[in-house]
Amino acid sequence: MPILKSVNSLRTILKKENPSSVIIVSSKAVIEKLNWAIKEMGLSRFNIIEIPDGEAAKEWPEAEKIIKKFTDYNLDRNGLVIALGGGTVGDVVGFVASIYLRGVKYVQIPTTLLAQVDSAHGGKTAVDFLGYKNQVGTFYLPIATIIDSRFMKSLPEEQIINGLGEIIKSGLIKDSSILSLLKNETVSGLSESKKLESIIEKTIKAKQYYVNKDYKDIGVRQILNFGHTLGHSIELKYGVGHGRAVIMGMLQELKIAEKLKLTPPSVRDCLETTLESLGIKIDDQMKAEYESILHDKKVDGGQIFLPVISKVGKSRLVKLNIHKIKTIMPTLVS
Amino acid sequence: MPILKSVNSLRTILKKENPSSVIIVSSKAVIEKLNWAIKEMGLSRFNIIEIPDGEAAKEWPEAEKIIKKFTDYNLDRNGLVIALGGGTVGDVVGFVASIYLRGVKYVQIPTTLLAQVDSAHGGKTAVDFLGYKNQVGTFYLPIATIIDSRFMKSLPEEQIINGLGEIIKSGLIKDSSILSLLKNETVSGLSESKKLESIIEKTIKAKQYYVNKDYKDIGVRQILNFGHTLGHSIELKYGVGHGRAVIMGMLQELKIAEKLKLTPPSVRDCLETTLESLGIKIDDQMKAEYESILHDKKVDGGQIFLPVISKVGKSRLVKLNIHKIKTIMPTLVS
Numbered sequence: 106m107p108i109l110k111s112v113n114s115l116r117t118i119l120k121k122e123n124p125s126s127v128i129i130v131s132s133k134a135v136i137e138k139l140n141w142a143i144k145e146m147g148l149s150r151f152n153i154i155e156i157p158d159g160e161a162a163k164e165w166p167e168a169e170k171i172i173k174k175f176t177d178y179n180l181d182r183n184g185l186v187i188a189l190g191g192g193t194v195g196d197v198v199g200f201v202a203s204i205y206l207r208g209v210k211y212v213q214i215p216t217t218l219l220a221q222v223d224s225a226h227g228g229k230t231a232v233d234f235l236g237y238k239n240q241v242g243t244f245y246l247p248i249a250t251i252i253d254s255r256f257m258k259s260l261p262e263e264q265i266i267n268g269l270g271e272i273i274k275s276g277l278i279k280d281s282s283i284l285s286l287l288k289n290e291t292v293s294g295l296s297e298s299k300k301l302e303s304i305i306e307k308t309i310k311a312k313q314y315y316v317n318k319d320y321k322d323i324g325v326r327q328i329l330n331f332g333h334t335l336g337h338s339i340e341l342k343y344g345v346g347h348g349r350a351v352i353m354g355m356l357q358e359l360k361i362a363e364k365l366k367l368t369p370p371s372v373r374d375c376l377e378t379t380l381e382s383l384g385i386k387i388d389d390q391m392k393a394e395y396e397s398i399l400h401d402k403k404v405d406g407g408q409i410f411l412p413v414i415s416k417v418g419k420s421r422l423v424k425l426n427i428h429k430i431k432t433i434m435p436t437l438v439s
Numbered sequence: 440m441p442i443l444k445s446v447n448s449l450r451t452i453l454k455k456e457n458p459s460s461v462i463i464v465s466s467k468a469v470i471e472k473l474n475w476a477i478k479e480m481g482l483s484r485f486n487i488i489e490i491p492d493g494e495a496a497k498e499w500p501e502a503e504k505i506i507k508k509f510t511d512y513n514l515d516r517n518g519l520v521i522a523l524g525g526g527t528v529g530d531v532v533g534f535v536a537s538i539y540l541r542g543v544k545y546v547q548i549p550t551t552l553l554a555q556v557d558s559a560h561g562g563k564t565a566v567d568f569l570g571y572k573n574q575v576g577t578f579y580l581p582i583a584t585i586i587d588s589r590f591m592k593s594l595p596e597e598q599i600i601n602g603l604g605e606i607i608k609s610g611l612i613k614d615s616s617i618l619s620l621l622k623n624e625t626v627s628g629l630s631e632s633k634k635l636e637s638i639i640e641k642t643i644k645a646k647q648y649y650v651n652k653d654y655k656d657i658g659v660r661q662i663l664n665f666g667h668t669l670g671h672s673i674e675l676k677y678g679v680g681h682g683r684a685v686i687m688g689m690l691q692e693l694k695i696a697e698k699l700k701l702t703p704p705s706v707r708d709c710l711e712t713t714l715e716s717l718g719i720k721i722d723d724q725m726k727a728e729y730e731s732i733l734h735d736k737k738v739d740g741g742q743i744f745l746p747v748i749s750k751v752g753k754s755r756l757v758k759l760n761i762h763k764i765k766t767i768m769p770t771l772v773s
Binding site for chain 1: 464499510537538542563565568569573576578612656673
């Protein structure tokens, strides 16, 4: 699955695929702001399906509405679907593309930093079902993913931090050169930085490394969950953004691993230095709930697989008894 | 994906998989009639989800209801789903198993002859959407398929004919020994025949041959559609059973191929002899609609791939201009 660098390159895809019809699925906010991108695709005829902004787009009834519109527009097996938007757009469009007529071709054009470095890659599609997040989904790859850095220019800072959570994570678990590139960068300056393209590329490469080894996420791919087990708990409890939650999750998971003598303190030092130089201030009073860990998919028979960093850029999965974590949890927030 | 011969062998699967929970999905009629099979599975704890009988089970809202129940029963990634029933049960259960938590393990236990020889194999799952048949689905394989010949004992004759359509088709396209085995058999006697198991096995093997070569059904697997392009049209227009429709479809597709000098008349002779000795009488006044062929998924840019039998047990796909077929259609029904 090729990764292309400009919306312009969709023309090459269209020439090669010669689809019977093209449908763009996007959210209201994206369509208003990024109309230039749709123009640049060079489509002579296409339909647009507008879905809600944000997490609302990922509800099961929304997926149903999209399928209804695919049917209304007579989308057939030779058609092409384009997902233009952030992670929620990519998740739900990937899902409907994977089940409509047992799968039609689609292209991912992620427009947020988080989607560009993380959710648009690896083939996981998802919708929420009756309030359960990602309860339904498939593994289904787009025929191409377009990472256009021009989308980054208009992103608010909180969106940049959402992406930075995953970028920093990739530096810690797999590729320390990502952290070197972040030196001298700031949250507010990153979207204009000359290094951004290279940072995004390396982050995608780190993710692909694990995805290629374990596409169905039953083994080593779970290292990508570093910071997320505790992070999701914080995200739900305090309603902070995904990026900040993952950063806090990483800090607290590192503390746990330190107490178990699995990680040297130098890793957390490195993370804290990175956060400071980027200008990300973290509230260290937000505490993950032990109970929420119990419901985590990575818990099996009282055991949890915790991603553990042995040194910056090097990690492995360690099987732990969850009760060991229970005794450490209260000491995490000083 | 192993094919096992008795419901009893589910015990072996349970021992190996040690699932966190087991859910049987079946239809009302099947549960009432085949309770012995559920008992024989040797499950200590399980839940049953009852879905409607027949095609009604395949509607999208039914799939939604099953997912809701999976959620209510806390089915997790280590759970096991069992599809017990005919083709519609297998299609919809395969679909929900493939999308719930991005895929949970499931076992197919087909209880009709048609499902045993055809729909339970090859990984195609499907639901109907707003009246469009199989509009939504996935490719997803069960961890095992159980073909228990005891289910055949209680089948009505029309159900036997539904299976025979696919059995005869497999004999014509791939394995002429299937037709030899059908000699001296009758529709009414087949369910008790000692040869039935062998006939079913060979038919599955013929299907698997094409599935293994072209799992995603973009090439040679379409030979399995022999008789179905015209057959579906007849099925819709006259409301006859699937088996009879496919048989009529085969007869008429053979006539077309004969007129185009692609098939010798001996193939149709063989089919007619087989039908006669089985005691299947076919109404030769039912005529497929040319227009319905145009909407067939196998039509692409005015061309159609027609499965063509060069001699009994040997076939290939031939690309034809659909207009050639148009001129022949009126001559099919004498």
